[in-house]
Amino acid sequence: MTLAIGVDIGGTKIAAGLVSEAGDILDSVAEPTPADATKIPAVVADLVERLTGDEKASGIGIGAAGFVGEDRSTVRFAPNIDWREEPLGEHVAALVDLPVVVENDANAAAWGEFRFGAGEDTDDLLLITVGTGIGGGIVHRGQLFRGGFGVAAEIGHMRIVPDGILCGCGQRGCYEQYGSGSALVRDARERVTNGDPGSEAIAALGGGDLSRITGPAVTKLAQEGDPMAVDLLADLGRWIGEGAAVLATILDPSVIAIGGGVGAAGDLLMTHLVEAFETHLPARAHRPQAALRLAALGNEAGIIGAADLARTEPATSTPTTATRGA
Incomplete structure (x- = not known):
């Protein structure tokens, strides 16, 4: 079973989950979003470390509210966090030994619903x-x-x-x-x-x-x-x-x-x-x-979708096509 980490970065809370190929959250953790946006990558890295432990994950998907660039790494603008052209994926990847994909939070939720929820x-x-x-x-x-x-x-x-x-x-x-x-x-x-x-x-x-x-x-x-x-x-x-x-x-x-x-x-x-x-x-x-x-999928859609995107596509602008029953 290939596991992946999904992270949902909100204005008040950062939530993360260890997600199976079937879209099940096997474990989850959360921390308040720090007021200093430069500390967010360290919080994400800490959550990832707590989730993985002895488990091996294939990658990290991050859902963030804002405009995410074609590189699937840079948050160009965020309405509730002080990010302008922020290389979020690069900063998180520097702290963890896993590939990182960044996606808009609503896109991640849509992907989660498509793969495992209302759009199956x-x-x-x-x-x-x-x-x-x-x-x-x-x-x-x-x-x-x-x-x-x-x-x-x-x-x-x-x-x-x-x-x-x-x-x-x-x-x-x-x-x-x-x-x-x-x-x-x-x-x-x-x-x-x-x-x-x-x-x-x-x-x-x-x-x-x-x-x-x-x-x-x-x-x-x-x-x-x-x-x-x-x-x-x-x-x-x-x-x-x-x-x-x-x-x-x-x-x-x-x-x-x-x-x-x-x-x-x-x-x-x-x-x-x-x-x-x-x-x-x-x-x-x-x-x-x-x-x-x-x-x-409720509030878990973003975590589930982000994890699945990390598992199914690299941090590039190449679109993902998925089949059911992964």
């Missing part, structure tokens, strides 16, 4: 990851699609509302300003601030402190039947579904998987997402329609 029965998958923002990953005809410069599938910054809400990227009306966990929280807090009728239960979440109103708390309220929380999740689902219809028009995937923390909402989200998708998909009656599914 297709060769064309679009993963929409909904968290603080929106990320995406595309697998086309069994290959991870990275684009001409390695930075494809930044779908959260697709503009869906002209002159809409200002986004952190500098543009207005981006998808993630309407269909993300941050959008859900913003809308919930606005309703409380405005004193909207029926907002009492959401207001109680904060106890006078708006910062305590979170996405998971609103989702829990919705699951308990609070009408306004249910309405907020319905709005979120509609926005995600509208954006998914635009993406389906361009990419024509056979499966669209929805990942990220919003998956906990289940049908409270997906019912409205599917309805909006079907309403806004052009010429729907005359085309095959993508299957919309919740992602299957």
Whole structure:
């Protein structure tokens, strides 16, 4: 059995797992992400050492939020970590005696879902990851699609509302300003601030402190039947579904998987997402329609996908084609 290490570097936590060829995480460890970004390679190396022990791994795959260059090693830009043209793969490889592949975190998650999760029965998958923002990953005809410069599938910054809400990227009306966990929280807090009728239960979440109103708390309220929380999740689902219809028009995937923390909402989200998708998909009656599914691997998708990429392709721009049942 060929083992590989998958690493998911987030703004607050670095998680790593020892992953089998079947996509099973055999062991996992995690550490807080250091404030000093120059210390991240040493943390990754320490996690790898703790995971391997007497085991032998074939390589390390690292998923990182940001633009990853064609060399599969350099993080050109990261929104939540102070990386600009950072040779992350080179720095980690200098500390461990294993080959290292760096990939965008959403791409790694998409690859994990394609190989072992919601996309196991297709060769064309679009993963929409909904968290603080929106990320995406595309697998086309069994290959991870990275684009001409390695930075494809930044779908959260697709503009869906002209002159809409200002986004952190500098543009207005981006998808993630309407269909993300941050959008859900913003809308919930606005309703409380405005004193909207029926907002009492959401207001109680904060106890006078708006910062305590979170996405998971609103989702829990919705699951308990609070009408306004249910309405907020319905709005979120509609926005995600509208954006998914635009993406389906361009990419024509056979499966669209929805990942990220919003998956906990289940049908409270997906019912409205599917309805909006079907309403806004052009010429729907005359085309095959993508299957919309919740992602299957949860927060482990990035670790599993990164490990599999380390096992199946070198740190180059050559695309990967994989067969099932590895």
